[in-house]
Amino acid sequence: MFHTKATKMLGIEHPILCGGMMWVSEATLVAAVSEAGGLGILASNMFPDRKSLQREIQKIKSLTKKPFGVNINLFPALRPPNNQELIEVCVEEGVRAIETSGRSPEEYVKQIKDGGITLIHKVARIKDAKKAESLGADIVGVIGYECGGAPPMDETTTLIQVPLAADALNVPVLAGGGIGDGRGLVAALALGASGVIMGTAFMATEECQIHHNIKEAIVRAQATDTVPVLRSIRSMERVLKTSLAIRVYEMEQKGASFEELIPLIAGEKSLTAWQGGEVEEGLIPLGQVVGLISRVKTVKELIDGIVQEAEAVVRGLEGLNQRTGA
Numbered sequence: 001m002f003h004t005k006a007t008k009m010l011g012i013e014h015p016i017l018c019g020g021m022m023w024v025s026e027a028t029l030v031a032a033v034s035e036a037g038g039l040g041i042l043a044s045n046m047f048p049d050r051k052s053l054q055r056e057i058q059k060i061k062s063l064t065k066k067p068f069g070v071n072i073n074l075f076p077a078l079r080p081p082n083n084q085e086l087i088e089v090c091v092e093e094g095v096r097a098i099e100t101s102g103r104s105p106e107e108y109v110k111q112i113k114d115g116g117i118t119l120i121h122k123v124a125r126i127k128d129a130k131k132a133e134s135l136g137a138d139i140v141g142v143i144g145y146e147c148g149g150a151p152p153m154d155e156t157t158t159l160i161q162v163p164l165a166a167d168a169l170n171v172p173v174l175a176g177g178g179i180g181d182g183r184g185l186v187a188a189l190a191l192g193a194s195g196v197i198m199g200t201a202f203m204a205t206e207e208c209q210i211h212h213n214i215k216e217a218i219v220r221a222q223a224t225d226t227v228p229v230l231r232s233i234r235s236m237e238r239v240l241k242t243s244l245a246i247r248v249y250e251m252e253q254k255g256a257s258f259e260e261l262i263p264l265i266a267g268e269k270s271l272t273a274w275q276g277g278e279v280e281e282g283l284i285p286l287g288q289v290v291g292l293i294s295r296v297k298t299v300k301e302l303i304d305g306i307v308q309e310a311e312a313v314v315r316g317l318e319g320l321n322q323r324t325g326a
């Protein structure tokens with residue numbers, strides 16, 4: 001068992017969070033992660049109005065009595081949701097934690113904290129980590145270049161981001177990007193993190209409701225089968241190397257404009273992948289950790305396996321210390 005400042009603050013058993021994921025993090029997955037002792041985080045961008053968010057939160061509460069979180073997405077959007085209203089719902093429903101991401105959470109910090117909710121802000125730059133702490137974030141998640149979703153534009157990896165953040169902050173730090181097993185958890189704790197935020201690995205679970213073709217593609221994929229796209233419009237995402245992703249990447253290399261890219265990158269375009277299972281036709285965020293995933297597991301199997309492997313790794317390291325220290 002690994003008890004950290006973050007597990008204590010969040011009231012969870014294991015220092016493992018499933019970050020909010022658009023298209024992925026709905027009630028069934030969120031509840032399964034929390035029920036297995038981690039913290040599941042609902043993606044409010046999938047339920048962007050008061051009624052649908054409330055319904056989904058109530059569904060989670062019918063599936064688990066354990067703490068869970070909600071992601072409030074602050075990334076630029078064509079139709080931005082009314083985040084104040086969504087946070088109000090979280091307060092009314094007694095949500096334990098809110099994960100914000102995408103830009104500074106400044107205008108929502110007071111509302112979240114007055115509502116008694118733990119604020120986790122997720123960043124890709126150390127300067128944003130420091131800002132988040134100064135604004136009152138209780139926990140800061142920091143992600144590295146290998147992550148699925150939006151990696152740092154400056155390409156700094158998790159191995160560097162985490163110790164920099166741990167040195168710079170007083171609040172607990174969570175490590176995200178490239179973590180999918182017990183070795184990754186121990187490495188993150190050794191770097192100074194108080195826990196991990198994982199995304200990609202939770203997509204290959206039975207409780208995850210995504211199309212089975214995507215899960216099969218994840219199991220087949222190697223670590224080299226992802227590509228960062230949309231760097232040219234400063235909205236970089238690491239995605240699975242599908243036909244569409246390669247097309248977008250190549251168009252960017254040739255200097256395509258935003259207007260030229262938009263028909264390919266609009267959310268609706270990828271619906272055929274997410275809903276119809278036409279994987280090659282979508283932009284599917286996925287991290288390099290995909291190379292470590294060899295089968296679909298239950299969420300409990302995944303989390304228990306990570307914790308057991310991490311305990312074995314720590315025992316192995318202690319043994320190493322005794323042998324070499326003699």
Ligand SMILES: Cc1cc2nc3c(=O)[nH]c(=O)nc-3n(C[C@H](O)[C@H](O)[C@H](O)COP(=O)(O)O)c2cc1C
Pocket residue numbers: 018019020021022023024043045071073100101102122143146147148149150176177178179197198199200201284285286287288289
């Ligand atoms: C399919 C997918 C969708 C994601 N959507 C979001 C999102 O909407 N908001 C967000 O803050 N992070 C999002 N992320 C990032 C994850 O919450 C998490 O930080 C990241 O996956 C951790 O890196 P890993 O994939 O290497 O484990 C997404 C990641 C994936 C794989």
